Structures are given as C-alpha cells and as structure tokens.
Amino acid sequence: MVEHPAPGGRWARRVAPLYHRILDRIDAGLEEGAIEAAVPDGTRRLIGGRRDGPLAIVTIVRWRALRRLITGGSIGWYEAWAAGDWTSPDPVPIFDLFMRNRTMLGSIARAKSGARIAARVLHLLRRNDRSNARRNIAAHYDLGNDFFEAWLDPSMTYSSALFAGNESLERAQRRKIDAILDRVAVPPGGILLEIGCGWGSLAEAAARRGLKVRAITLATEQQRVVAERTRGLPVAVSLTDYRDVTGQYDAVASVEMVESVGEPFWRDYLAAVARALKPGGRAALQFIKIADDVWPAYSTNVDFIQAFVFPGGMLIHEPRFRALAAEAGLTWQDRHAFGQDYAQTLRLWREQFEAAAAAGRLPARFDRGFVELWRYYLMYCEGGFRGGGIDVVQITMKREGL
Structure with a gap:
C-alpha cells in the first residue's frame, strides 16, 4: 500500500x-x-x-x-x-x-553460492578436532565469568530451563537439573560423569544427592568456578576432552554440550558415552535439534550463530544422531521436547542482559558492537524456538548389556 x-x-x-x-x-x-x-x-x-x-x-x-x-x-x-x-x-x-x-x-533467506562457499570454508577450518575444540570453546565460554554472571540466573546455568507455570527462571533451572538427575537414577554413592559441566550447577546438585561426580570441560574459566563452587563436595573437575575420558561410571549426564561437537564427531562422542557407561548404565542428554526439513540446507550452509557466536558449532539432526546412538549400543528412551521453554528462557536471559547493559554491569572490555551482537543472538535464538524450526530435547540412553 x-x-x-x-x-x-x-x-x-x-x-x-x-x-x-x-x-x-x-x-x-x-x-x-x-x-x-x-x-x-x-x-x-x-x-x-x-x-x-x-x-x-x-x-x-x-x-x-x-x-x-x-x-x-x-x-x-x-x-x-x-x-x-x-x-x-x-x-x-x-x-x-x-x-x-x-x-x-x-x-x-539463504546464502547464495559465493557467500555460502566462503562461510563454509571458514566453518570447516573450525571443525572440532582435537586441535580446534579447546580454541572454539574458549571463544565463547571463556569470555569471562563476570560477563555471564551479569545476566544468567544465580545458579549460572546456561541451558534451557524446564518451566512449570510462571515460576522463576532459577526454579525452572533447578527443575531441569532434577529432571536430568532423575533420568540417570543413580543411588547415593554412585559415580556420575558429566560431559560439559558448565559452571557446575548440575555437578553440585548431584553431589548434594550423595553422588560422586567427575566433571569435564574445555573452558578454563568454568573449571576454576566449578572447583571453587564444589569445594568440600565429592566432585573432581578437569580440563578434559570427551575423547580422552577413561574409566567407567554408573551414569553420564551431558546438557547442551553435543552442539559443540559437530556432525563429523557425533560417532566419536556417542562411542565415548557408551565406553564410559557400565553395562546397564544410563546417560541423560539435553540437546538442541534442528527440524528435519531444515537439516539439508542447514548442514550445507553456515548460519549467523556459527559465524559469529559458536565457532564449530552444529545443532543435532535427531534421526541421524539416534541411529549413531544405536550403533554405539545405546537405547533411546523417554524423549521429552520442550522448545517453548527455551524461548521463555531466552526471553528472560535477554531481559536480564539488557538490564545489565543499561545499568553498566557488563564488563567494560566489551564494546557496543559486542553487546549488540549478543543482544541479537538472544533474540535470534528466541525467534527460532518460537517458530518451531529448532527444539530442545531431553533423552535417556541406556547401554545395552547386563
């Protein structure tokens, strides 16, 4: 008009x-x-x-x-x-x-040949092999604990919450952690491996349930916080690549870590999970998936998040990931998807992020361009979940055998 x-x-x-x-x-x-x-x-x-x-x-x-x-x-x-x-x-x-x-x-709204090829080459150079994995993780998670503290909830949980009604973000994050720990069903005294432990909210909760926890991360800043946070609790945290985990555990938990693995290494990741589990042991995963109809274009292109926020990252194609889990001897049980809860989580994060920016509580080392990039990132993700093209899923996997 x-x-x-x-x-x-x-x-x-x-x-x-x-x-x-x-x-x-x-x-x-x-x-x-x-x-x-x-x-x-x-x-x-x-x-x-x-x-x-x-x-x-x-x-x-x-x-x-x-x-x-x-x-x-x-x-x-x-x-x-x-x-x-x-x-x-x-x-x-x-x-x-x-x-x-x-x-x-x-x-x-998809990149055409010239732009797509250039971005794809850069993305492939960042693939999460052993030499790149720690560098890619550091580019995001080692931005500084003071940065994330300014806008995450007090538990410092950086993954989707699981809401029941209009409860607070902190309570919904605890609900999510409890759901993961309930899935593995390890009795007190059992040993849990957490692959990608963030800032330690799940490791701390597991230890307070009476579990022994081995937590691994590739982020130096996170390892320091987890060690301090769990002082006096039966938690051992180390800078360890999932491919280098040794020993067997009663259970494995991994919350929104596999998006940092990349499709070429999904088989290695699932093999590591299976290898770490005692026969009959359970793994509880929370992961972000891309819709099946989006996968062909997504997997051959590079999106805004991969280019600017998560180098080397890739969302999960659930049918392919599930098939690889089966190859590794892992059953697939009790799937629960809750994408709109992630949209809500992102909205609350953004409100807290913008409040922190307005109050001058974000670290002074970050310029306006960086702050606006992260504001855009939070909005972009929220819209993707609201539109249904991405989803978040919790799943239980059990290692076959007695």
Whole structure:
C-alpha cells in the first residue's frame, strides 16, 4: 500500500521496483503472520497477513538490507542490522516468521553460492578436532565469568530451563537439573560423569544427592568456578576432552554440550558415552535439534550463530544422531521436547542482559558492537524456538548389556 510518493533521486526510483519484487517473494511465502514494513522509497507495505501469527514491525532503512538478506542469508541479515540497514522495535517476530514459514519461503533467506562457499570454508577450518575444540570453546565460554554472571540466573546455568507455570527462571533451572538427575537414577554413592559441566550447577546438585561426580570441560574459566563452587563436595573437575575420558561410571549426564561437537564427531562422542557407561548404565542428554526439513540446507550452509557466536558449532539432526546412538549400543528412551521453554528462557536471559547493559554491569572490555551482537543472538535464538524450526530435547540412553 503506497502512502506517499517515493522520495530520492533517479537512481533510487530506478532500483526500488527490483527490491519490491524481493518483498513480493517474501509476501508470497508468508502463510502465517505478517510484516508491517516501511521501505526506503517512502512506502509502507503489509507483507503476509493471510493467517494468524506473529506481527513484525520493520523499517528497511537502506535497500541493501534486502540485498544482504538474499545473498548472505542469516549472516547477511545480521550484518545489515549491525550496519543500521534495518531496524525493528522487536526483531524476535521477524526470526519467528522466517522459521515458521520456512517451507514456503524456501531459499529466499539463504546464502547464495559465493557467500555460502566462503562461510563454509571458514566453518570447516573450525571443525572440532582435537586441535580446534579447546580454541572454539574458549571463544565463547571463556569470555569471562563476570560477563555471564551479569545476566544468567544465580545458579549460572546456561541451558534451557524446564518451566512449570510462571515460576522463576532459577526454579525452572533447578527443575531441569532434577529432571536430568532423575533420568540417570543413580543411588547415593554412585559415580556420575558429566560431559560439559558448565559452571557446575548440575555437578553440585548431584553431589548434594550423595553422588560422586567427575566433571569435564574445555573452558578454563568454568573449571576454576566449578572447583571453587564444589569445594568440600565429592566432585573432581578437569580440563578434559570427551575423547580422552577413561574409566567407567554408573551414569553420564551431558546438557547442551553435543552442539559443540559437530556432525563429523557425533560417532566419536556417542562411542565415548557408551565406553564410559557400565553395562546397564544410563546417560541423560539435553540437546538442541534442528527440524528435519531444515537439516539439508542447514548442514550445507553456515548460519549467523556459527559465524559469529559458536565457532564449530552444529545443532543435532535427531534421526541421524539416534541411529549413531544405536550403533554405539545405546537405547533411546523417554524423549521429552520442550522448545517453548527455551524461548521463555531466552526471553528472560535477554531481559536480564539488557538490564545489565543499561545499568553498566557488563564488563567494560566489551564494546557496543559486542553487546549488540549478543543482544541479537538472544533474540535470534528466541525467534527460532518460537517458530518451531529448532527444539530442545531431553533423552535417556541406556547401554545395552547386563
């Protein structure tokens, strides 16, 4: 709908129809929800609006935002946002819409050949082999404990909570930890291996249940906190690659660590879990999965998170991961998906993050660009869960044998 004539010079008027055709393609692909868009030629458009769904408000400041979207996909869309090429009072519905309508939108918002190949090469150079794994983990988790303390809940739990009603984030995080420990069902005196222990909330809870815990991480900052946090408890924490774990344990817990493994090493990870379990022992995993219909494009491309936030990371393709678990002799039991709980977790994290930024409680060593990158990351993830293209799952795996 045109509200007033297009401003600008001859060139602006000449290119405007090309970009309106891109908007036409997006309009055709939005089956659910709508975008109210203000564009550089002075017009306003309602895109979509055929069926109920999220409503996104977007201002396209410069046409190149759309060019970056169609050539660079999620990486280009972030770069356009960082450059001020588009704005929104709340970008979460945009990410929700793109994910919710992914089938009809097709390849509109996916990187094209040149950008895709360059990003893919960089991603492959960061694959999580032994030489890269610690470097990749440090790039994210060793940003500083003071940074994460500013916006996580007091337990310092950096994974999806499990909500019941309108309870607090801290209580919902404890519910999630209890659910993981209930799955492994280790009696007091048993020994638990935690692969990827974060800042120690699960290890501490397990020890207070009477378990002995071996916790491993590749993040130096995390290891220091866990050692201090569990002082006096039966917890041993070390900087250890999952491939180097020795011995056998009554149970294994691993919460949102496998996303840092990468598809080429899923078989190694599951073999390590199986090898660490005593016969009949149980492993409780929580992992983030990508929708099956998104996997072919996702696995051959590089998204915003892989490029800017989690080097070497990859979400789980559940059918493939489950098949590899079976090859390793691990049964698959009691699956529970709770993606909307992750959306809620991310919303609360973002509120706390923005409050910390406004109050000057984020470390001064991080500039405005870094802070805005993380704000965008939290919104991007929230929208992905709300749109259903990604999900979070808890699963119990049992090692076969007596």
